[in-house]
Amino acid sequence: MKHIADSTVRRLSLYLRFLEEFERHGHATISSGELARSGGTTSAQVRKDLSFFGSFGKRGLGYGVSDLIASLRHILGLEARWPVVIVGAGKIGAALAQYRGFGTHGFDVVGVYDTDPARVGEALNGVPVRPDAQLEADIAALRPRIAVLCVPGEAAQPVLDRVVAAGIRAVLNFAPAALTAPEGVTVRTVNMATELEVLAFALTNAP
Amino acid sequence: MKHIADSTVRRLSLYLRFLEEFERHGHATISSGELARSGGTTSAQVRKDLSFFGSFGKRGLGYGVSDLIASLRHILGLEARWPVVIVGAGKIGAALAQYRGFGTHGFDVVGVYDTDPARVGEALNGVPVRPDAQLEADIAALRPRIAVLCVPGEAAQPVLDRVVAAGIRAVLNFAPAALTAPEGVTVRTVNMATELEVLAFALTNAP
DNA sequence: CATAGCTTGTGAAGAATTTCACAAGCCTCC
DNA sequence: GGAGGCTTGTGAAATTCTTCACAAGCTATG
Numbered sequence: 001m002k003h004i005a006d007s008t009v010r011r012l013s014l015y016l017r018f019l020e021e022f023e024r025h026g027h028a029t030i031s032s033g034e035l036a037r038s039g040g041t042t043s044a045q046v047r048k049d050l051s052f053f054g055s056f057g058k059r060g061l062g063y064g065v066s067d068l069i070a071s072l073r074h075i076l077g078l079e080a081r082w083p084v085v086i087v088g089a090g091k092i093g094a095a096l097a098q099y100r101g102f103g104t105h106g107f108d109v110v111g112v113y114d115t116d117p118a119r120v121g122e123a124l125n126g127v128p129v130r131p132d133a134q135l136e137a138d139i140a141a142l143r144p145r146i147a148v149l150c151v152p153g154e155a156a157q158p159v160l161d162r163v164v165a166a167g168i169r170a171v172l173n174f175a176p177a178a179l180t181a182p183e184g185v186t187v188r189t190v191n192m193a194t195e196l197e198v199l200a201f202a203l204t205n206a207p
Numbered sequence: 208m209k210h211i212a213d214s215t216v217r218r219l220s221l222y223l224r225f226l227e228e229f230e231r232h233g234h235a236t237i238s239s240g241e242l243a244r245s246g247g248t249t250s251a252q253v254r255k256d257l258s259f260f261g262s263f264g265k266r267g268l269g270y271g272v273s274d275l276i277a278s279l280r281h282i283l284g285l286e287a288r289w290p291v292v293i294v295g296a297g298k299i300g301a302a303l304a305q306y307r308g309f310g311t312h313g314f315d316v317v318g319v320y321d322t323d324p325a326r327v328g329e330a331l332n333g334v335p336v337r338p339d340a341q342l343e344a345d346i347a348a349l350r351p352r353i354a355v356l357c358v359p360g361e362a363a364q365p366v367l368d369r370v371v372a373a374g375i376r377a378v379l380n381f382a383p384a385a386l387t388a389p390e391g392v393t394v395r396t397v398n399m400a401t402e403l404e405v406l407a408f409a410l411t412n413a414p
Numbered sequence: 415c416a417t418a419g420c421t422t423g424t425g426a427a428g429a430a431t432t433t434c435a436c437a438a439g440c441c442t443c444c
Numbered sequence: 445g446g447a448g449g450c451t452t453g454t455g456a457a458a459t460t461c462t463t464c465a466c467a468a469g470c471t472a473t474g
Contacts, residue, residue, distance in 0.1 A: 001412065005431070009408050013401040014385055031451065044433055051453060055246060059452040060440035076404045077411025084403075090304055094400075095298035104402045106407075109378055125467090135223050146406050169413065170406040176308060178221055178246060187407040188402050192303075193312045194220040195395050196291075199285045199353050199377040200313075201394040204284025205208065206376065212461070238421065250421090251463055258423060266422040267470035415473105422469080433458070440451085 006047050009076070013048065014039045016072045023065050031062035037100040042140075059111035077104045083144040087115035087159050089129045091121070091173050093150030110142045111135075139166040146170045161188070215256050216283070220248045222253065223279045231274050236374050237270035285313045290351040292375075296321035296329070296336045299381050300357030304331035317349045318342075346373040353377045360384040367394070 018038040022030055032043040039046070050056055053075050057063040073079060084107050086093050096102075097112050112124055115132040122129045130138065147163040148154055149171060158176035163171065164185050173179055173189040181187045225245040229237055239250040243369055246253070257263055262280050264270040272344040280286060291314050293300050303309075304319050321330055322339040326358065328338045335347065339348055354364055354370040356378060363382035388394045 003410075004408075006405065007431080009405050010401055012403040012408075013398075016404070017383070017400070030434075033451085040387065042433070044435090045431095047451090047453060055453065057452050058440060059438070060442095060450050062451065075408070078404065082403070082407055082410075089280075091302035095302040098298055099399065101399055102403075105403065107403050145410055146403065149352075170410050172402055172406060176223060176224070180247065181296040181300060184413070186406055188405060190397055191220075191224075192306065192308055192404065193224070195379055195397060196219055196289070196314050196353065197220040197223070197285065198213065198216050198310065198395060199379060199393055200284040200289055201211075201219075201282070203352055203377050205211075205288075206391070214461080242422085249463070251465090252461095254421090255422060255462075262423065262424050265470060266468070267420050267472095269421065418473085420470085420472105422467105424466095424468105425464105426465105427462105427464070429460100429462070431460070434456085436454095438452085438454105440449105442445105442447105442449090442457105444447090 002052065004052055006060060008052065009151050010081075011039065011041065011045070011049050012072055012076060015049075016076070018066055019069045019072065023069060027065055028061045028066070030065055032057070035063075037203075080106075082107050082146055083110045084108060084146045084148060085111040085113065085133070085135070085139065085144045085163075086148045086150060086161070087113045087135065088150035088152075088155075088175075089119045089124065090150060095122055096148060096150060096174075097127060097155065100125075107146070110144050113138075135162060136166045139163065139168065144168070146172065149173045149175050151175050172187075209259065213258055215259065217246065217248065218252070218256050219279055219283060222256075223276065223283065226272055226276045228277065230276060234272055236269045237272055239264070239277070242270075287313075289314050289353055290317045290349060291315060291353045291355060292318040292320065292342070292346065292349075292351045293355045293357060294320045294342065294370070295337070295357035295359075295382075296323075296326045296331065296363075297357060300355075301331055303355060303357060303381075304334060314353070317351050318345050320333075320345075342369065343373045346370065346375065351375065353376075353379065356380045356382050358382050 015035055031044040036043045036046045056068055056071050086097050089112050097109055102109055109127050112127050112129045112133045113135050114129050119129050119132050147168045149159055151159050153176040156177040157179055160179050169185050173188045176191055179187050216307055217277050222242055239253040243253045259395040277321045293304050296319050304316055309316055316334050319334050319336045320339045320342050322337050326336050354375045356366055358366050363384040364386055366388050376392050378394045382414050386394050
C-alpha cells in the first residue's frame with residue numbers, strides 16, 4: 001500500500017472523534033464540509049484523506065455517520081482491543097493509568113511498572129503497580145503491543161531498549177527525552193517543554 | 208517576517224533540548240551533523256531551520272553550544288519567563304501542576320483552577336487551587352499569557368472561550384476535544400486517543 | 415602564506431502535501 | 445422521467461517542505 005502521511009492518520013483520528021460526537025447527537029449523515037469545519041480543515045482535505053482507503057460516501061448525500069465510524073475504526077486498526085503497559089507510576093504515569101479514555105477507546109492497561117518499592121502494590125484503576133524487574137516477563141506473558149513511557153528523561157532510552165528487546169513495536173513517550181529506536185519500531189514523543197515553547201514562539205511572533 | 212512552519216519550530220525546540228544536554232557534557236562546539244543525529248533529522252535540515260533566523264555558526268567549525276542555546280532561546284521567546292494558568296485540577300491537571308519541567312523551562316504556574324470545592328484550597332507544588340469563578344479576575348490581575356486546559360472534554364470549549372475573552376492568546380489543551388478559537392489565538396491540543404490511534408495504525412499496517 | 419580539511423549557508427531540485435476544480439452520481443420534486 | 449441542487453472522488457495545479465550539492469569561509473599546519 002502507498003505510504004500514508006502521519007498528518008493524514010492524525011486527521012482520521014480527529015474525524016473519528018467528531019463522528020462519534022455527531023452520532024451521539026443523532027445525526028445520520030454528514031458531508032465532508034461539515035466534518036472539515038469541525039476539524040479545522042477543508043472539505044477537499046477530508047475527501048482526499050478518505051480516498052486513500054476507498055470510497056465511503058454517497059454523492060449528493062454525504063457520509064453515513066455510523067458507516068464512516070466503522071470504516072475509520074477499521075482503517076485505524078481499532079476493531080480489536082490493544083493491550084498497553086505503562087512504565088513509570090509517578091505523577092504522569094499514575095494519572096494516565098487512571099484515565100478512563102484508554103478503556104473507552106479500545107486500549108487496555110494490562111500493567112503498570114515502577115522501580116520504587118513504595119509504589120509497587122498500589123492499585124491504579126484496578127491495575128496493580130508491579131516491580132520494574134517484572135517488565136520483561138510480563139511483556140512475554142501478556143503480550144502488550146504498546147508501551148507508554150512515563151519515566152524520568154534519563155531512564156527513557158534504557159527502558160525503550162528493554163521493551164523493544166521484549167517485543168514491543170509501538171511506544172508513546174512522555175519522558176522529556178528524544179529517543180532512538182530501531183527500524184520497525186514506532187515511537188511518538190509528547191514533550192511538554194516543546195508544546196509550551198511552540199506557544200511561546202507563537203506569542204513572541206504575534207502579528 | 209516570512210512564515211515559519213510549525214515543524215520547524217518543533218525542531219528548534221528539540222535542538223535546544225540536545226544543546227542543553229551537550230552543554231552539560233561540557234562540549235563547546237557542535238556541528239549540524241551531530242545535532243541532526245541526536246534529533247533524528249539531517250544536517251541540511253538543521254542548517255536550513257537555523258537559516259530562517261540568521262547565521263549562527265562558523266564555517267569549518269560548527270556552532271558554539273552556548274551561543275546557539277542563547278540564540279535559540281531568543282528565537283523561541285524564552286528570554287523572559289512566561290506565566291501560565293492551569294484550568295482543571297483533576298488527575299492530569301494536578302500532575303502537571305506538580306511537574307518541575309515548567310519551572311526549569313521558563314514557565315511559571317501562577318494559578319490552578321477547579322470547580323470542585325473539595326479541591327479548592329489544596330496546594331499543588333506551592334500554588335493553591337483556586338475557585339474556577341476566580342479565573343477571569345485572576346487573568347486580569349496576574350496577566351498569564353498561556354492557559355493549560357485539563358478539564359473534561361465537554362467543558363473545554365466553554366473554558367477556552369472564557370480564557371480567550373479574558374485576554375489569553377495561547378492555549379495548551381489536554382482535554383479530549385478539538386477546539387475552535389478566533390484568529391490570533393494559538394491552540395495546541397494533545398490528545399491521548401489520537402496518539403494511541405496513530406500507534407495502532409502503525410502496528411496494523413506494519414511491514 | 416599556501417594548502418588541506420572541515421563545515422556552514424543557501425539557491426535549486428526534488429518530494430510530499432494541500433488545494434483546486436470539475437465530471438460523475440445521487441436524491442427530490444415537479 | 446427530466447431538471448435542479450447537492451456532494452463525492454480525483455486528476456492536475458499550486459504550495460509547502462525537505463534534500464541536494466557546492467561555493468564560501470574558517471582553522472590548523474608546515
